[in-house]
Amino acid sequence: MRLERGATGFRGPGDARVPETDATLFRSACWNAARGIGGRVSEPARAEASSFHWVIVTSRAAPYVVLCHAHLPIVAFAAASPVPGQPLSAFVDPPPWGAGFEVAGFRCLLADHLNTPMSRLDVTGLAEAELMQIRYWRPEKLSDLLFNWWD
Template sequence: MRLDRGATGFCGPGDNLANETGLTLFRSACWEAARRIGGRVGESPAARGSSFHSVTITSQAEEHFVLCHAHSPVVAFTELPPVPGQPLSRFVDPPPWADAFEAAVFRCLQVEDLSLPMSKVDVAELAEAELAQIRYWRPQGLSDLLFNWWD
């Protein structure tokens, strides 16, 4: 998988950080997804130092945590809520209602994508400041790089 500049959420002096993901568009997709399952959206407070936004989509049957990368139009789903500073785990494949995100131009990542080891991730487009962060934090896989608490 090839990553675009900004995938880590970092930039160096003189670098331009990648555009912010459309937070309004993400929230609209969340509300549409919740509407489809008769659910509701719970906003999570913005976590300082994270590379992503998160919300909870709850239906009568289940609760999903949706992560949206702050600089790339990708989303992922977990069974457990994000805990600031802790690695994310228990990723799940997108539920059937995730097509609401795809309709809003987000790519829904599969567990298989998120599990890619760093040796299979193409980082050629990343800025030197991002590569320095990768060397420092040593993410094990794509999920660790995309959805991080690096400061």
């Protein structure tokens, strides 16, 4: 899997700005998904000290944590809420209603993809500042790199 510039959320002093994911589009996709299953959406947690935004979509069946990368149109699903500063875990495959995120232009990642070891990822598209962060933080897998609390 080839990573795109902005995957870590970092840029160097002379680098162009990293792209921003449209948070309004993400919220809209969450509300549409919740309406479709008769569920509710929590207040979004914005990416301030992290590389992602997240909400909880609660349905009759179970709550899902929906994570949205702050710089790339990527979403992932988890069974447990993020704990600030801690690596994320408990990733699950997208629920059936997750297809609505793809219709909105997001890529939904499978749990297996998120567990891809760093050694199997192509980082040649990343900026030098991002590669420096990877060398410093030493993420073990894709999820550690995409959904991080690095400062």
